[in-house]
Amino acid sequence: MEQIRVHGRGGQGVVTAAELIAIAAFFEGREAQAFPNFGVERTGAPIQAFARISDQAIIVREQIYRPTVLIIQDSSLINTADVFAGSDKNTKIIINAPDSHRQKLKTPSRHIYFSPATAIALKIFGKNIVNTVILGAFARYTGLISLESLEKAVRVKFASKGPEIIKKNIIAIEQAYRTDLSPDIINQLTAGRD
Amino acid sequence: MNNKKQILEGSRAIALAIKNISPAVISAYPITPQTHIVEDLAKFKADGEANYEYRRAESEFAAASIVLGASATGARVYSATSSQGLLLMTEVVYNIAGLRLPVVMTCANRAVSGPINIWNDHSDVMSIRDAGWIQLFAADHQEAVNQHILAYKLAEKLKLPVMVNVDGFILTHSYEPVLIPTGQKIKKYLPTYRPSDGTYLNPKNPVTLGAFFTPDDYLETREALHNDLRNSLETIKKEYQVFQRAFRAESANDRNHKNDNGLWTYYGPAKPKTLLIAMGSAVGTLREAIKSNPTVGVLKIKVYRPFPAAEIATVMARAKNIAVIEKAVSLGQAGPLYSDIKAGLKPTAIKNLNIKNYIVGLGGRDFTQKMIAAIIRDLPRKNEIIKFIGKI
Known part of the structure; x- marks a missing residue:
């Protein structure tokens, strides 16, 4: 079972990100679950959301303490919250931050991918909304959901937001998906697919 | 699927x-x-x-x-x-x-x-x-x-x-x-x-x-x-x-009539050593936690009022140690489910069973598999009957 934990701040669409992962996995015929952990209800407060993907019915409802994948939407959380709790050397970590942050990370993980999600979001939305953007990186780096399923999930989930917003999100996701991966990441990906 | x-x-x-x-x-x-x-x-x-x-x-x-x-x-x-x-x-x-x-x-x-x-x-x-x-x-x-x-x-x-x-x-x-x-x-x-x-x-x-x-x-x-x-x-x-x-297609999860009579559903071995009783979403995590434990069963209570005391007692009779795990407390007494279960048992049954009450998940505290393991370990011990399980 894949256990995905998303960290961010209230207002950044953390919960939506976890939901989109579950919806996309469901579209691929897999069992999926997503749920939030709301803290205090205010913008900017640290917030977590969870998604599980499995080939068997998912019955467990505890929060995720041993993530197989971590998504960190806001790099300012790295030093203020215990975002790496429960991560091990195999946990895949996707961080919205420049590569220069690598030294600071308190995690034994050997699979860390830095996504320039903020740069892409500013270019496409003109605002720092990274939750869908970083899912493009998630799809590419983990291979847990396809780009098509993710885009279908965005179309379904954002149906009421109108075609313009859906289009922008899909462009942003595709840019993040197609962002060049560093050589060590490419090595890891090929190693994992032998 | x-x-x-x-x-x-x-x-x-x-x-x-x-x-x-x-x-x-x-x-x-x-x-x-x-x-x-x-x-x-x-x-x-x-x-x-x-x-x-x-x-x-x-x-x-x-x-x-x-x-x-x-x-x-x-x-x-x-x-x-x-x-x-x-x-x-x-x-x-x-x-x-x-x-x-x-x-x-x-x-x-x-x-x-x-x-x-x-x-x-x-x-x-x-x-x-x-x-x-x-x-x-x-x-x-x-x-x-x-x-x-x-x-x-x-x-x-x-x-x-x-x-x-x-x-x-x-x-x-x-x-x-x-x-x-x-x-x-x-x-x-x-x-x-x-x-x-x-x-x-x-x-x-x-x-x-x-x-x-x-x-x-x-x-x-x-x-x-x-x-x-x-x-x-x-x-x-x-x-x-x-x-x-x-609605056969919709009810795939609980199709086994012997273990599901509409009032409760039982998951686990025919003769469990330990029985965990709960209501609501906690049951999913309980079932996950006992997957690899052949001695523990889980009883999900689906109907709380009217209280199916006799029907619950028949399942309890299969076990020795029983944990009533609930997300509420009647302040100054015990968990309400625990009190109801005890009130529905015959005196001989109470004498033969070890029943304890664990209060969990109040105010959104996450109910974890770690807590469930701690409850299973604590259950046979002779100590307090009613316990709040907060941080493990």
């Missing part, structure tokens, strides 16, 4: 089920974590997808009063609330049962103040457990959807109100695959509600509901309500089987 299923938020799944059940009148006042259910229902109406009358109310007291009144005129009704909202409804909740009105309401279970807390536990519903409602508890989205359909069948057949309890946030705000039966399919199982003449307010055939009862009659009317609730256990069991047959 996912065939006709959709992946939905729990609140949306419940709202869609209610839309397909097609009540005539809905009234509610928004409160976290019930909000998404009533927002969705209001939106269905505003978008022209539903025919019910959606009455906005100025408080939960008003919302409950509106559905009471509508139900008294013979209409199928729906409401939903949580926590302080349910407490504010309390007076009306008692009246609905006393008037024998087939009201169906969802309680998105949440802690009660103070201190203020918006997260999940079962304190809210326990405050009205004595009001005379049938109380159902759902463990997942599919069970929540199914129980709402069953709730209307029971309410209209038995002339008793039914509350469906779903854990706030854990079920209302989570996404998982669920199958929503179509309105057509539901209608076959649950025909249009037509109360018999003389049982509802009708200008052509005037009757009085909720009259003044003097000491000469009040006791008997409470006794009758009590007996009708007790006797409804048999109807619930029967109607549950009818439901299973009508």
